[in-house]
Amino acid sequence: MTDVRRSMLFTPANVRRFVEGVWKHSPDIVVLDLEDSVAPEEKQTAREMVQDAIPLAARGGAEVAVRINADTVVEDCNAAIWPGLCAVVLPKAETQEQIAALDALLTRLETERSMPAGSVEIMPMIETAIGVQNAYAIAAASGRIRSFGVLGEADLTADLGASFDALQTHDVLAYPRGEVGLASRALGLTVNGRAWTPGKATIADYGDIEALERSIRASWLAGCRSTFCIHPRQVAAANEHLRPSTSEVAEAVEALRVYTEADRARLPYGVLYGMVVDARIAQESRDVIEYAAACDAKEASKASRRAEIEAEERDGPV
Amino acid sequence: MVIEEYLQPGERIVASCADVYATNQRLIHYTPRSKSLTFREFGYPHVNTIKLVPKARLSTMVLGFSVTLLSLLAGVGSPFQVGVAVLGVAAMSMGLLMGDRYLRITGDEKDDIVEWRLRDASRKNGKELISAVQHAMLPPVERVTNAATPEPAAAHSGAIPRSVLLVPADRPEQVRTALSSAADVVCLDMTTAVHSTNRETARLMAWGEVTAAASSSKGVWARIGVDSFREDLDACVWPGLSGVVIAADSVERVRLIEETLSSLEEERKLLQQVGIVVALEAAAAVWAVRETLAASPRVNATVVGAHDLLETPETTALRPSYPDPVYMQGRITAGATEAGVPMIGLLGTDIAPGHLVEVLGQVVGKRLAQAAKASRDDGFIGGMTIHPEAVAQCNTAFPGFHPPLTALQPPPPLPAMWQPVVPSYFEVKPEQAAVTSTAPAVPSMVPLNNGATPQESNTWRPLAAPRLPGIPHSLSAKWRPVVPSDFKRATTPSRPQ
Structure with a gap:
C-alpha cells in the first residue's frame, strides 16, 4: 500500500501531556522530538520517556518517528529505537559517512530488539551549506532513505548568513531547494519538503492561514508528498491540501478514460481539452487515483481509531 | 479491395513477397484485414528503375547438356540412348525457357545494380525484399573506399x-x-x-x-x-x-x-x-x-x-x-x-x-x-x-x-x-x-x-x-x-x- 505521510507533527518527547494528546490533531506521522523542542537540561529525561511515548503517540493511527540530535546520535538511538518506530529524523545531515554510521547503528539495534531488519527509515534534514553540497551523496548513502528533500529552513538560512524573514518575500533558499529536490528525484525517492510561495507560510511562521494553505497546495502541485509541522493548524492544512483534490481525481479519471480509448484504437495518445494524454500522463493519472484512495483509506483508519479512543475515554477502559 | 486498386496510373506491380509489393514506383506494405487494412509506402529515392528480369536456369541447362553429351558419346544405337539424349535436350530447353525471374534494382550509379531471385519469393518474408532494395541504395564501393x-x-x-x-x-x-x-x-x-x-x-x-x-x-x-x-x-x-x-x-x-x-x-x-x-x-x-x-x-x-x-x-x-x-x-x-x-x-x-x-x-x-x-x-x-x-x-x-x-x-x-x-x-x-x-x-x-x-x-x-x-x-x-x-x-x- 502507498505510504501516506502528508503531515509530520513534531511533539516534544519529554512532555507527556503533549504526547498523550497528539492523536487529536490527526497527523499522519508523529515525530517525537529529542532535538530543538527539548531544552538541553531536559534531554536525558526525554530519552528516558521516549520508549513509552511511542505507543502513546501511535494511538490515533499515526506512524511514529523520532528526531534525534546530530551530536548525540548513539545515545538518542539507544533510547528511541523500539518496536513501533518507523523512522529516525536526522537533523543537520552533512556527509554520507554520517548516514552510513547511523545505518549500521540502526541495523544493530534492530537485531538486538527483535525488530524487522531495515524497518526503521532514515529521514535526513539538510540544514547546513555542507549538507546542501553533499545532498546527492547523503540521499544515496543508505537504502533506509526512502524520502528526501526536507530543508531545515531556519537553521539553513542562519548557516548561509541569509535572513529567515526574507523568505516571506523571496526564496533565499532557491538553490538548496533545487539541489535537494533534484537529488531526491534523480534517485527516485519520495520528495518531502515545501515549494516556496510568498507570505507567512514557513514552518515557524504560520499566522496567515491563506498563505499557509496556498503554500501547501503549491507544494502538492510541485510534487512534494509530506511536510513537517510544528502546529496543529499546519497538520490540518497538510492533510487537506497535500493530496489530490476532487477535481484532480476527476480529471485523472477522465484522462485515463481518454487514453484507454485511444489505446484500444491503436493510437499513441488521446486528446483531452486539446492536450496530449500519452502513456506517461496515463500513468500519472493512475498514480493520482491510487494516492487519493490511499489518503481516503488513511483518513478512515485514523477516524476509526479516534472513535475507539473517544469511546474508551467516555466509557472507561474495557 | 485488392492492391491493384491502390496503384497510380502507369504504376504496375513488378514483384511481391509476403505482404510487400514492389511496383515500378515504390514499395508497398499492404495487409488487408476484415475490418481495416494496413497500407504503407516506401519511396525509391536513389533507385532509378526496378524491373523483372527472366534469366536462364544455368544448373538445369548444364545438367541437360551433360546428359545429352554422354548419350551422344556412347554412340547412337539403341532407342534407350535416343531417349536419354532427348531428355537431355528437353532439360536444356527447360533451363533456357523456364528460367528464374529476378528483380533487378538499378541505383543512381551505373554499376549500382542488385538482382534478387524471385523463385521462392512467396515463401520469403517481406523484409527480404526491403533489404534487397536497401542494399541497392548503399553507396557504391568505389565511393566508400x-x-x-x-x-x-x-x-x-x-x-x-x-x-x-x-x-x-x-x-x-x-x-x-x-x-x-x-x-x-x-x-x-x-x-x-x-x-x-x-x-x-x-x-x-x-x-x-x-x-x-x-x-x-x-x-x-x-x-x-x-x-x-x-x-x-x-x-x-x-x-x-x-x-x-x-x-x-x-x-x-x-x-x-x-x-x-x-x-x-x-x-x-x-x-x-x-x-x-x-x-x-x-x-x-x-x-x-x-x-x-x-x-x-x-x-x-x-x-x-x-x-x-x-x-x-x-x-x-x-x-x-x-x-x-x-x-x-x-x-x-x-x-x-x-x-x-x-x-x-x-x-x-x-x-x-x-x-x-x-x-x-x-x-x-x-x-x-x-x-x-x-x-x-x-x-x-x-x-x-x-x-x-x-x-x-x-x-x-x-x-x-x-x-x-x-x-x-x-x-x-x-x-x-x-x-x-x-x-x-x-x-x-x-x-x-x-x-x-x-x-x-x-x-x-x-x-x-x-x-x-x-x-x-x-x-x-x-x-x-x-x-x-x-x-x-x-x-x-x-x-x-x-x-x-x-x-x-x-x-x-x-x-x-
Whole structure:
C-alpha cells in the first residue's frame, strides 16, 4: 500500500501531556522530538520517556518517528529505537559517512530488539551549506532513505548568513531547494519538503492561514508528498491540501478514460481539452487515483481509531 | 479491395513477397484485414528503375547438356540412348525457357545494380525484399573506399537546426508533408508518437523515410526508444540520417549508443557519422547533465523543455515546479555549455497537433512567437516541435546556423586615438597573430568546418563553447578561469598593428 505521510507533527518527547494528546490533531506521522523542542537540561529525561511515548503517540493511527540530535546520535538511538518506530529524523545531515554510521547503528539495534531488519527509515534534514553540497551523496548513502528533500529552513538560512524573514518575500533558499529536490528525484525517492510561495507560510511562521494553505497546495502541485509541522493548524492544512483534490481525481479519471480509448484504437495518445494524454500522463493519472484512495483509506483508519479512543475515554477502559 | 486498386496510373506491380509489393514506383506494405487494412509506402529515392528480369536456369541447362553429351558419346544405337539424349535436350530447353525471374534494382550509379531471385519469393518474408532494395541504395564501393575515414561528428553534425519537426515514423503521409515544410530538420519519432503495436511497422518504414528525407534539403533525425535502442537504430541508421534523439540519462547509456552507431555505420558504409542528441527527460539526466553530454564527441545537441507555452504571468503561480525552474535551467545551461553542447527547446509538445487554437486561443501565432523568443533569450538555439505551425516562429526566433561570411574582410585600422583598450591578458600573442592574419575568412569557422565552406557542411556552432577533450569529470587545467596575476595594463604597447 502507498505510504501516506502528508503531515509530520513534531511533539516534544519529554512532555507527556503533549504526547498523550497528539492523536487529536490527526497527523499522519508523529515525530517525537529529542532535538530543538527539548531544552538541553531536559534531554536525558526525554530519552528516558521516549520508549513509552511511542505507543502513546501511535494511538490515533499515526506512524511514529523520532528526531534525534546530530551530536548525540548513539545515545538518542539507544533510547528511541523500539518496536513501533518507523523512522529516525536526522537533523543537520552533512556527509554520507554520517548516514552510513547511523545505518549500521540502526541495523544493530534492530537485531538486538527483535525488530524487522531495515524497518526503521532514515529521514535526513539538510540544514547546513555542507549538507546542501553533499545532498546527492547523503540521499544515496543508505537504502533506509526512502524520502528526501526536507530543508531545515531556519537553521539553513542562519548557516548561509541569509535572513529567515526574507523568505516571506523571496526564496533565499532557491538553490538548496533545487539541489535537494533534484537529488531526491534523480534517485527516485519520495520528495518531502515545501515549494516556496510568498507570505507567512514557513514552518515557524504560520499566522496567515491563506498563505499557509496556498503554500501547501503549491507544494502538492510541485510534487512534494509530506511536510513537517510544528502546529496543529499546519497538520490540518497538510492533510487537506497535500493530496489530490476532487477535481484532480476527476480529471485523472477522465484522462485515463481518454487514453484507454485511444489505446484500444491503436493510437499513441488521446486528446483531452486539446492536450496530449500519452502513456506517461496515463500513468500519472493512475498514480493520482491510487494516492487519493490511499489518503481516503488513511483518513478512515485514523477516524476509526479516534472513535475507539473517544469511546474508551467516555466509557472507561474495557 | 485488392492492391491493384491502390496503384497510380502507369504504376504496375513488378514483384511481391509476403505482404510487400514492389511496383515500378515504390514499395508497398499492404495487409488487408476484415475490418481495416494496413497500407504503407516506401519511396525509391536513389533507385532509378526496378524491373523483372527472366534469366536462364544455368544448373538445369548444364545438367541437360551433360546428359545429352554422354548419350551422344556412347554412340547412337539403341532407342534407350535416343531417349536419354532427348531428355537431355528437353532439360536444356527447360533451363533456357523456364528460367528464374529476378528483380533487378538499378541505383543512381551505373554499376549500382542488385538482382534478387524471385523463385521462392512467396515463401520469403517481406523484409527480404526491403533489404534487397536497401542494399541497392548503399553507396557504391568505389565511393566508400575513396573516403579515407568517416568525417568526424563535429564536421557533419555541428549544423544546429533552428526548427526540428517531430513526425510519427509510422505515418508516411505526415513525413512527406514535413519534408515539404520549412523545418530545418525532420525528426522521425519512433517512440512516444507511435503506438506500441505499430513500432515494428515504424521500424520497417524508417529506411524509406530516411532515404526520402536524405534526398530532400532537410536534415533527418530519428527519435528512438531507450529500451528498444538496438532495434530502432538497426531500423533507422541508413545513409542520410544525421542524428538520433534519445532520452539517455547516463554516461554508460551514451557510450552504448555510440558503440552501436559505430558498428552500424561501418556495416552500412555510411559516409558521415550520426550525431547523438540527448533528450533530458529524467531527473537523473539533469543531475548528471555535464557528464552525460560530455560522454561522447558525437553528442551534438541536447533537447530539453523550453519556455512553456501554457505559462503566462497569471498561470505561473498555479503551475509550481520543484525543483525550482530557475535552478533547473541554470544547472542544464551550465552543464550543456561546459560540455560544449547547444540546447534545443521543446515547444508545445504537451498540446496535441491540430489543437493549438483550442488551447492557446486565436492569438496562437503571437503566443508561439513569444515562447520561441523567450526560449531564445534563455539560451536555446533551436526549437523542436510537433506543430507545423510553430516552424516559422522557430525559424524567425532562433539563430540556427548563419549564412556564410565568405567576403568578410578585416576592417581598416582605426586612428591611434580610437584604438580600443585591450587588457594585457587578452592580447594576441605574436604567433597567433601570424596565423590569424593569413586566414582569409572568420577564423573561428575554419577549424570547425574542416576546410569546407559553410554551405557544404553547415557546421557553425554559434553559442556552443569548445568541446572538452575526452570525458572530463573534473575540469582540466586549461578550463580553469584565467585570473591575471596583475591587473595593471602593460605599459609597453605589444598589440599587433
